[in-house]
Amino acid sequence: MDKGLRQEQEHLDSILETITEQISKLEGETDQHRKEVVNIRKNFWDEVKVNTDSFDDYLETIISLRQQAQELSVSQSSHKQASKRLSTLQRMQEIPYFGRIDFTEEGTSEVERFYIGVSTLTDASGENFLIYDWRAPISSVYYDYPPGPAEYDTPGGVVGGVLDRKWQYIIRDGVIESMFDTSITIGDEILQHVLGKGTDKHLHSIVSSIQQEQNQIIRYDKGRLLIVQGAAGSGKTSAALQRIAYLLYKYREWLKADQIILFSPNAMFNSYVSRVLPELGEENMQQVTFQEYLSHRLGDSFQLEDTYGQLEYVLTAKDEPSYQTRTANIRFKASLRYFEIIKAYRQSLESSGMIFKGMKFRGKPIVTAKQITERFYSSNSSLRFYNRLEKLTEWLNERIDETEKVELTKPWVQEEIELLSKDDYQKAYTYLQKKHGYTEESFDDYERESKLLSRMLVRKKLKPLRESIKMLRFIDMKGIYKQLFANPLQINMWIDGNRPKKWEDICLLTVKMLDEGKLFYEDATPFLLLKELIQGFQTNVSIKHVLVDEAQDYSPFQFEFLKRLFPSARMTVLGDFNQAIFAHASEMADFHTLKGLYGADETHTINLTRSYRSTKPIVDFTRGLVSGGEQITAFERDGVVPVLTQVSNRDELHHCITSKIAELKGRQYNTIAVICKSAAESSIAYDALRGIDEMKLVKSGSIEYEQGVVIIPAYLAKGIEFDAVIIYDASVEVYGNESLRRLFYTACTRAMHHLQLYSIGKPSSFLLNAATGSFIQN
Numbered sequence: 001m002d003k004g005l006r007q008e009q010e011h012l013d014s015i016l017e018t019i020t021e022q023i024s025k026l027e028g029e030t031d032q033h034r035k036e037v038v039n040i041r042k043n044f045w046d047e048v049k050v051n052t053d054s055f056d057d058y059l060e061t062i063i064s065l066r067q068q069a070q071e072l073s074v075s076q077s078s079h080k081q082a083s084k085r086l087s088t089l090q091r092m093q094e095i096p097y098f099g100r101i102d103f104t105e106e107g108t109s110e111v112e113r114f115y116i117g118v119s120t121l122t123d124a125s126g127e128n129f130l131i132y133d134w135r136a137p138i139s140s141v142y143y144d145y146p147p148g149p150a151e152y153d154t155p156g157g158v159v160g161g162v163l164d165r166k167w168q169y170i171i172r173d174g175v176i177e178s179m180f181d182t183s184i185t186i187g188d189e190i191l192q193h194v195l196g197k198g199t200d201k202h203l204h205s206i207v208s209s210i211q212q213e214q215n216q217i218i219r220y221d222k223g224r225l226l227i228v229q230g231a232a233g234s235g236k237t238s239a240a241l242q243r244i245a246y247l248l249y250k251y252r253e254w255l256k257a258d259q260i261i262l263f264s265p266n267a268m269f270n271s272y273v274s275r276v277l278p279e280l281g282e283e284n285m286q287q288v289t290f291q292e293y294l295s296h297r298l299g300d301s302f303q304l305e306d307t308y309g310q311l312e313y314v315l316t317a318k319d320e321p322s323y324q325t326r327t328a329n330i331r332f333k334a335s336l337r338y339f340e341i342i343k344a345y346r347q348s349l350e351s352s353g354m355i356f357k358g359m360k361f362r363g364k365p366i367v368t369a370k371q372i373t374e375r376f377y378s379s380n381s382s383l384r385f386y387n388r389l390e391k392l393t394e395w396l397n398e399r400i401d402e403t404e405k406v407e408l409t410k411p412w413v414q415e416e417i418e419l420l421s422k423d424d425y426q427k428a429y430t431y432l433q434k435k436h437g438y439t440e441e442s443f444d445d446y447e448r449e450s451k452l453l454s455r456m457l458v459r460k461k462l463k464p465l466r467e468s469i470k471m472l473r474f475i476d477m478k479g480i481y482k483q484l485f486a487n488p489l490q491i492n493m494w495i496d497g498n499r500p501k502k503w504e505d506i507c508l509l510t511v512k513m514l515d516e517g518k519l520f521y522e523d524a525t526p527f528l529l530l531k532e533l534i535q536g537f538q539t540n541v542s543i544k545h546v547l548v549d550e551a552q553d554y555s556p557f558q559f560e561f562l563k564r565l566f567p568s569a570r571m572t573v574l575g576d577f578n579q580a581i582f583a584h585a586s587e588m589a590d591f592h593t594l595k596g597l598y599g600a601d602e603t604h605t606i607n608l609t610r611s612y613r614s615t616k617p618i619v620d621f622t623r624g625l626v627s628g629g630e631q632i633t634a635f636e637r638d639g640v641v642p643v644l645t646q647v648s649n650r651d652e653l654h655h656c657i658t659s660k661i662a663e664l665k666g667r668q669y670n671t672i673a674v675i676c677k678s679a680a681e682s683s684i685a686y687d688a689l690r691g692i693d694e695m696k697l698v699k700s701g702s703i704e705y706e707q708g709v710v711i712i713p714a715y716l717a718k719g720i721e722f723d724a725v726i727i728y729d730a731s732v733e734v735y736g737n738e739s740l741r742r743l744f745y746t747a748c749t750r751a752m753h754h755l756q757l758y759s760i761g762k763p764s765s766f767l768l769n770a771a772t773g774s775f776i777q778n
């Protein structure tokens, strides 16, 4: 061992000693806090004197209860904090730090060493920093600069100086395996080391090898909207998760993990990324798919098509007569133009067009739809729309009051009272006793008893009606949305210029679906928007940051909706239009429509062009498949050149895939995916390849990212990666249409180390665009 390395090992040993000391101290403290919590819980009621005889006693009881509760909460939070720190220190025992900078601050002549790790470590006095958290201001120098002049932001202003040297360490089990003096770009050795490894069930943190352009995403802290447009495998998801950890560190006083929400493509992706934040000592943010949100809001009212249902249709139903209408429907209803139409339509409802449902009680009308409409439109039109609705609900509640009075004396009430079982009767008595303080004697008074029971019974029967008034269910939302399509000419009121393509057919199709109680995916957000504009927007102000991954799959319409839904949030949007596989996005090339969301001054865009996931030969091949691909660069990692094998029939294909998988398994790859165009093709492949050991079929409902061999439709493989990818059938027969280019690209870019394509007969013409020599054909 050379002298430098020995000295570094000695330094590491002393750091490890400090960590061990702090761990044993904290173990004692955590244990102490735990005992305190258990003790307070156990003796909680012994410490509280419950006495409610007089007001003063009552007050005293409340105060002592509060004190006890407060004590419990303080102990619980101390316990939580100590345990959190303890687990961070335990993680640091494995790798205390991964980098070091030797920095001379302007105005001083002393070179200071800063070690950088996943968390801060100080000596016993708490005053001297032994390790700096990777998110600390000084640490940005590590990620942002080669040796030379450098500066970093602090709350007190910019600090300048000279970065003398920069070091990277690979540490395992308390031993420095290697250390590198990096010069121009950081991370190459560590990156090689990290990327060369195989995948496992989860994405991991990239803290030790964050690249400069990724660091900008992580630390961006200005306008309301950050757009990240990045090539496949350029680290968008990784940077997004590191960014969350950064925000949680920087704003730890007031930002909690549950105030951050990540919109992800599917449930499987949620499990795939679930480890990154805990690895960094932070709690996971909230995670949701847009589909889950829609189902939560609309699932009770409609049979809701899901996003993959829509996509599967687009991929497989080309021969159906209504295919063109459907794709036109998808495109139009994703547009900002339609967003504006919905807003204008809602505006027009101020003067006419609202549809209501009448109310009946015991089969007889209390108030008809026509009466409600008349009442609504006779209210003061200068009031805000929602206030007019409020007035209407007051009026409807008065109608229920009247009905209650009238019904009380009706014979059906007495008949039902007589039929009350002993149990019901007892329940009614207990209820009335509680409510009105009746005693057994007073309840015996027959007349009073009968009156009270009648009122109770009638009120109970009218409760559902009052409930539905409260929930504004008397507004016929489905009818109002449908009305928009009832007369194709009506749209002229709200548009300037041409009507949307195939508009008459779109109208017919939408009405038909609504009549069947179904809602297309592309109609779900517009329907919800209209509903919210009428009934009042249900916003979520507690969310302070929204991140949208795979953002190319969201329509401009959906972004407008998200902005309204989270009015207090900043937004980070990450995507790649080369992977835009949904029909609505097929004509878009970038996020320019998003610039209007918060305005240019509040929007910043960062482009990532370097791809880290795949080996250089794979990137050299995939970049040729899409336009603009020449801008994508590969991280220099060697590997085998992709191979295209042409077979003559399906039997031969399955035979080849089976032996290929056996070969790949022999190379110790953890994850091997056979990627198909659609769910339909996946299930054909699965049936034919069933003989392969422990092979799994991934469906849209799958929630775990599976290791081993999987068969998966390309759209579900989005955002995730595999050691080896087999493209099931890259023939012109399957990928013949230009609209599938991006899907094909998405599938191929999932491969980290190995890419094999098969084609039954002539291969897709997309392959003609790949650079000569970037793949081997056999």
Ligand SMILES: Nc1ncnc2c1ncn2[C@@H]1O[C@H](COP(=O)(O)OP(=O)(O)OP(=O)(O)O)[C@@H](O)[C@H]1O
Residues within 6 Å of the ligand: 191, 194, 195, 203, 204, 206, 209, 210, 211, 214, 230, 231, 232, 233, 234, 235, 236, 237, 238, 239, 576, 612, 613, 718, 719, 720, 721, 749
């Ligand atoms: N700086 C880095 N250090 C180490 N690994 C990195 C780095 N950046 C990216 N990676 C790795 O590259 C792979 C791709 O990253 P990620 O999934 O974040 O990319 P992406 O841009 O979201 O990809 P896609 O759009 O194709 O889903 C992951 O394995 C990730 O760990």
